[in-house]
Amino acid sequence: MEFLSSAILSGFVYDMLKHQVSITTASIKEKLKEWIVDEAVAPVLAEEIEKLSLNDEMSEKAIERKILGSGEIQKILSSIKPNNTTVITQNHSGVGDNVGGNKITR
Template sequence: MDFLTSTILSGLLYDGLKTGATISAVWLKDTLRNWLIDDNTAQIMTDKITQLGINDDLSGKAIKTRIDNDPELLKLLMEIKTAPQTINHTSTHHGSGDIVHGNKIINN
C-alpha cells in the first residue's frame, strides 16, 4: 500500500491519545515521519481530527469509523504517500573472499 489508510491513522491516533499525546500538526508530522506530509496538510488533518471529536474516550474502531465517514479526510489520506527508501551499497574489494550485503547462509 503506497498511501496512508484510515486504519493506520486511527491506530496511530489511538496509541497517541492513550499515552497522553496532544494531537497537533507537529505531533502528526513526527508520528508520520515515514510518510510524505507537508506542514499545510498536517494542519488541515489536525483541524479535521478536532472537528470529528476524536479524543482519548474513543476506541480505535470508533476513531476509524469517524475517519471513514469523512470524505475530505479520506481524500487527504490518499494523497499522503510513503517516503521513498533508498539503500546504497558501495563496496570495494581487493583480494580473495566474498562481499556480502545482508545475510550469508552457509550450509555445511
C-alpha cells in the same frame, strides 16, 4: 511500504490519545514521518482530526469509523504518499573489492 489508510491513521491517533499526546501539526508530522506529508497538509489534517471530537475512551475501531466517515480526511489521506527512500547497506569482509556482478578483467 503501504499507502496511508484510515486504519493506519486511526492506530496513530488511538496511540496519541492513549498516551495523552495532543493532536497538533508537530505530532501529526512526527507520527507520519514514514510518509511524505506536505507542510500545508499536516495542519489541515490535525484540524480535521480535532473536529471529530475523539477521546481516549474510544476504541481504535471507533476512531477508524469516524475517520472513514470524514470525506475531508479521506481526501487528505489520498494525497499522502509513502516516502520511497531506498537505503542500501553493504557488508564487506575479506579481500577484494566491493563491486558485485560480472567483472571484466583485462
